[in-house]
Amino acid sequence: MTTTGIRLHAPAPGWSIDADVVVVGSGVAGLTAALRCEAAGLTTVVVTKARLDDGSTRWAQGGIAAALGEGDTPQQHLDDTLVAGAGLCDEEAVRILVTEGPDAVRRLIATGAQFDESIDGGLELTREGGHHRRRIAHAGGDATGAEISRALVEAVRARGLRTIENALVLDLLTDAEGRTAGVTLHVMGEGQHDGVGAVHAPAVVLATGGMGQVFSATTNPAVSTGDGVALALRAGAEVSDLEFVQFHPTVLFLGPDAEGQQPLVSEAVRGEGAHLVDADGVRFMLGQHELAELAPRDVVAKGIVRRMLDNDAEHMYLDARHFGAEMWEHRFPTILAACRAHGIDPVTQPVPVAPAAHYASGGVRTDSHGRTTVPGLYACGEVACTGVHGANRLASNSLLEGLVYAERIAADIAATGLHTRVPQPLPTAERPAHPLLPPEARFAIQRIMTRGAGVLRSEASLAEAADRLHRLHADARDALDENGKTAEPGVDTWEATNLLCVARVLVAAARQREETRGCHWREDRPERDDTAWRRHIVVGLNPDRSLAVRTTDTTDFPPTLPQAQEQ
Numbered sequence: 001m002t003t004t005g006i007r008l009h010a011p012a013p014g015w016s017i018d019a020d021v022v023v024v025g026s027g028v029a030g031l032t033a034a035l036r037c038e039a040a041g042l043t044t045v046v047v048t049k050a051r052l053d054d055g056s057t058r059w060a061q062g063g064i065a066a067a068l069g070e071g072d073t074p075q076q077h078l079d080d081t082l083v084a085g086a087g088l089c090d091e092e093a094v095r096i097l098v099t100e101g102p103d104a105v106r107r108l109i110a111t112g113a114q115f116d117e118s119i120d121g122g123l124e125l126t127r128e129g130g131h132h133r134r135r136i137a138h139a140g141g142d143a144t145g146a147e148i149s150r151a152l153v154e155a156v157r158a159r160g161l162r163t164i165e166n167a168l169v170l171d172l173l174t175d176a177e178g179r180t181a182g183v184t185l186h187v188m189g190e191g192q193h194d195g196v197g198a199v200h201a202p203a204v205v206l207a208t209g210g211m212g213q214v215f216s217a218t219t220n221p222a223v224s225t226g227d228g229v230a231l232a233l234r235a236g237a238e239v240s241d242l243e244f245v246q247f248h249p250t251v252l253f254l255g256p257d258a259e260g261q262q263p264l265v266s267e268a269v270r271g272e273g274a275h276l277v278d279a280d281g282v283r284f285m286l287g288q289h290e291l292a293e294l295a296p297r298d299v300v301a302k303g304i305v306r307r308m309l310d311n312d313a314e315h316m317y318l319d320a321r322h323f324g325a326e327m328w329e330h331r332f333p334t335i336l337a338a339c340r341a342h343g344i345d346p347v348t349q350p351v352p353v354a355p356a357a358h359y360a361s362g363g364v365r366t367d368s369h370g371r372t373t374v375p376g377l378y379a380c381g382e383v384a385c386t387g388v389h390g391a392n393r394l395a396s397n398s399l400l401e402g403l404v405y406a407e408r409i410a411a412d413i414a415a416t417g418l419h420t421r422v423p424q425p426l427p428t429a430e431r432p433a434h435p436l437l438p439p440e441a442r443f444a445i446q447r448i449m450t451r452g453a454g455v456l457r458s459e460a461s462l463a464e465a466a467d468r469l470h471r472l473h474a475d476a477r478d479a480l481d482e483n484g485k486t487a488e489p490g491v492d493t494w495e496a497t498n499l500l501c502v503a504r505v506l507v508a509a510a511r512q513r514e515e516t517r518g519c520h521w522r523e524d525r526p527e528r529d530d531t532a533w534r535r536h537i538v539v540g541l542n543p544d545r546s547l548a549v550r551t552t553d554t555t556d557f558p559p560t561l562p563q564a565q566e567q
Contacts, residue, residue: 006543018201024207028152030406069125173426229498237372297392321348361519437493536551
């Protein structure tokens with residue numbers, strides 16, 4: 001493995017602690033990995049960017065998918081996942097997900113998560129887009145993520161795991177052989193630690209969530225700035241399929257100038273019978289797919305955008321007035337409250353909706369044990385690309401993937417004895433090579449990406465986006481090269497720099513993929529081309545900060561060889 005030598009411009013660590021494993025992130029993937037590592041006797045530290053319960057998991061409404069219902073089977077779940085993935089899923093990765101998934105959910109319940117039950121005492125299951133059976137377990141009606149987060153956070157605190165909250169992870173530490181030796185991080189505010197420090201550990205688990213903040217409108221929380229993907233790239237890891245960003249079809253429309261996190265209207269609302277209609281009340285998804293409103297998300301998002309273009313409209317509507325007040329209040333209390341807070345009453349009015357950035361199907365490339373191409377560095381959850389999601393994630397598979405692959409990572413660390421290696425991190429460079437962007441660059445990046453690499457893409461729009469992103473990159477580089485100055489180190493500048501990194505990779509991959517597949521829609525290449533493009537796009541970062549973009553020869557992921565050779 002070749003390291004890039006690139007690090008963010010930051011002060012040298014002023015404090016350090018030691019551990020066997022450091023888990024970065026506190027969603028379902030991160031906390032599950034941490035609990036399983038702790039149960040295996042490993043000294044585990046959890047680092048999270050805000051509070052323990054502030055990640056994307058908390059905002060998940062719909063539920064968690066697994067073959068738990070009568071008549072359902074893992075094979076049926078696998079079939080639905082492969083269809084949604086549009087020919088790019090790794091079938092073995094999916095098979096692991098659907099076969100290990102039911103027991104992983106049962107272990108989550110044993111940890112303390114309380115899911116909604118039917119009258120007979122079994123799990124109350126619902127359907128979502130792309131699923132041919134009711135297999136979505138939910139909690140609190142539409143507050144599944146909040147309940148899972150509550151249960152896992154309580155378990156972490158009950159077991160006394162060491163946690164560092166309000167901490168932005170900066171870069172991976174490595175030893176002389178390029179193996180993982182921990183992370184550097186910046187702790188914001190007062191506490192046991194403050195400022196830049198380090199956690200020394202031979203195993204690092206990235207569970208940092210997504211990168212939705214790279215677009216102007218997203219369902220992701222403010223902390224989702226692609227930090228894990230950017231860190232992995234600087235460390236020499238590869239990312240795959242970053243062009244496949246899923247835009248959730250039904251996000252509450254708050255106006256054309258709305259920015260930041262937008263309220264999600266869960267797919268489960270359509271699963272319970274809500275209809276997508278235009279301003280005239282016409283159900284425009286009928287005839288577009290056999291499942292109509294419950295088609296896979298890319299199909300529904302495209303259907304909405306097409307209708308918006310045809311009607312010169314800024315949004316469509318989700319009509320669930322026929323639910324009645326009692327069903328809205330019992331089944332979807334969170335969504336009902338969010339809508340009413342913005343002046344919309346779904347009991348009596350259709351809800352205005354439009355697509356917004358929701359989930360990254362691609363990410364840091366891993367194998368079936370969560371191992372990346374950097375020895376000792378693991379990834380799980382939305383930051384990872386395990387091959388499960390392919391070109392388009394099947395609804396409610398994300399929480400399940402976080403569970404299953406986090407458990408596999410903990411088992412691998414314990415079984416390989418990786419934790420027994422004493423890390424010997426190389427000193428951080430006195431003058432890091434990576435310049436920082438000013439805070440205001442964040443908004444420029446979001447507008448560039450929304451305009452050029454959103455739901456609708458073309459070579460022209462992507463080329464313009466690439467050019468504008470390159471200018472931001474070059475301006476920061478030239479300022480550093482000419483006078484040695486860069487933007488002041490801080491959370492805002494580190495986040496903006498990470499966003500630019502992932503934006504450049506996403507646009508490069510989207511330009512490379514000259515077809516329409518899954519949630520990647522090229523207006524100038526409207527057809528799916530299995531002969532040329534049923535394969536993956538892999539991107540790395542060169543030492544000069546340029547991108548190394550390549551296409552795999554087949555649909556199979558290349559092995560993560562350096563990790564396998566580690567021991």
